[in-house]
Amino acid sequence: MLRNYFYTGLLYFIKMLEFSDRGIYCPQADVYIDPWKPVGKAIITHAHSDHARPGSDVYLCQLHSTELLKQRLGFGIKVEGLEYGKHIQINGVDISLFPAGHIIGSAQVRLEYKGEIWVVSGDYKLTDDGISTPFEPVTCHHFITECTFGLPIYKFPDQQEVFDDMNRFWQDNACEGMNTVFIGYSLGKAQRIVQGLNAGIGPVFLHGAIANIHEALARQGFAFPGERVQGDTPKEQFYKAVIIAPTSALGSPWLKKFSPYRIGFCSGWMQLRGARRRRGVDRGFILSDHADWDQLNAAVKATGAQHIYATHGYQHVYAHWVREAYGLEGHEVQSFFQPVDSEDI
Ligand SMILES: [Zn+2]
Numbered sequence: 216m217l218r219n220y221f222y223t224g225l226l227y228f229i230k231m232l233e234f235s236d237r238g239i240y241c242p243q244a245d246v247y248i249d250p251w252k253p254v255g256k257a258i259i260t261h262a263h264s265d266h267a268r269p270g271s272d273v274y275l276c277q278l279h280s281t282e283l284l285k286q287r288l289g290f291g292i293k294v295e296g297l298e299y300g301k302h303i304q305i306n307g308v309d310i311s312l313f314p315a316g317h318i319i320g321s322a323q324v325r326l327e328y329k330g331e332i333w334v335v336s337g338d339y340k341l342t343d344d345g346i347s348t349p350f351e352p353v354t355c356h357h358f359i360t361e362c363t364f365g366l367p368i369y370k371f372p373d374q375q376e377v378f379d380d381m382n383r384f385w386q387d388n389a390c391e392g393m394n395t396v397f398i399g400y401s402l403g404k405a406q407r408i409v410q411g412l413n414a415g416i417g418p419v420f421l422h423g424a425i426a427n428i429h430e431a432l433a434r435q436g437f438a439f440p441g442e443r444v445q446g447d448t449p450k451e452q453f454y455k456a457v458i459i460a461p462t463s464a465l466g467s468p469w470l471k472k473f474s475p476y477r478i479g480f481c482s483g484w485m486q487l488r489g490a491r492r493r494r495g496v497d498r499g500f501i502l503s504d505h506a507d508w509d510q511l512n513a514a515v516k517a518t519g520a521q522h523i524y525a526t527h528g529y530q531h532v533y534a535h536w537v538r539e540a541y542g543l544e545g546h547e548v549q550s551f552f553q554p555v556d557s558e559d560i
Pocket residue numbers: 261263317338558
């Protein structure tokens with residue numbers, strides 16, 4: 216479900232970037248970053264649906280996002296890919312992309328004009344997932360940061376421990392002759408799941424939405440194991456198997472063919488008490504593609520920025536925190552899309 220928060224109507228008029236009703240706007244270069252509505256020129260931090268929206272005339276993104284963007288926004292879009300660290304100039308504004316470590320092709324956008332530097336983080340994490348290019352801190356004066364998990368309660372466990380737990384869950388289910396369904400976002404999470412699994416336990420199958428993503432990634436040179444579940448795949452093939460599926464599959468008749476099975480849900484939200492039960496799944500695994508509380512703070516400090524703009528999450532809490540804890544100028548910015556459950560379309 217998309218949870219839409221209408222923009223409050225408040226405009227911050229600032230030197231280089233404005234927060235407009237279409238998203239973050241750079242008037243000097245006449246470009247928007249992750250615009251919510253169609254615009255002329257759009258710079259896209261990554262291909263998740265709350266950041267990459269259809270209908271803009273021209274898109275600029277990191278090189279590895281181009282095929283994903285075409286797949287999601289239409290093969291007819293005009294899209295240009297830029298490598299990390301390469302610079303382009305638009306009307307005197309120097310624009311470059313740096314790794315955000317969130318998913319393949321995810322980028323922080325750095326804009327420099329007359330010596331002033333802004334960085335728009337997009338979504339990010341500091342954990343090296345072994346798939347996306349690891350996060351790189353970028354020195355700036357103004358840092359616009361996401362804060363999906365911007366509360367001190369969010370402290371994510373070591374990812375290898377999580378994968379070990381997931382493999383044990385799969386192994387135990389297989390010993391009982393049951394299949395295992397892992398639920399996770401089709402872009403980002405599914406690739407981490409498939410990479411973290413011990414394929415010696417049994418066969419790995421993919422929901423069509425995930426197989427489609429893997430086809431797009433294959434066109435970018437990224438290969439992932441797993442076989443697409445076809446309508447005519449015989450039920451006997453699903454034995455001691457893992458099936459990876461997006462959240463839309465939960466509660467759907469599509470799952471019936473894998474019976475008997477147990478379901479594990481993989482998300483940072485699984486740290487919340489009661490999240491597993493509310494989802495009606497057997498196990499929750501805390502696996503996130505976002506920064507947890509400590510990572511947010513580390514990232515903010517690493518930029519050296521005096522102005523922090525918190526958006527896309529717990530922006531009120533986080534803007535207040537950076538003011539109180541670090542003496543920085545903390546600003547709260549409403550975003551049209553909140554991150555809750557929004558990245559699975
Ligand atoms: Zn995202």
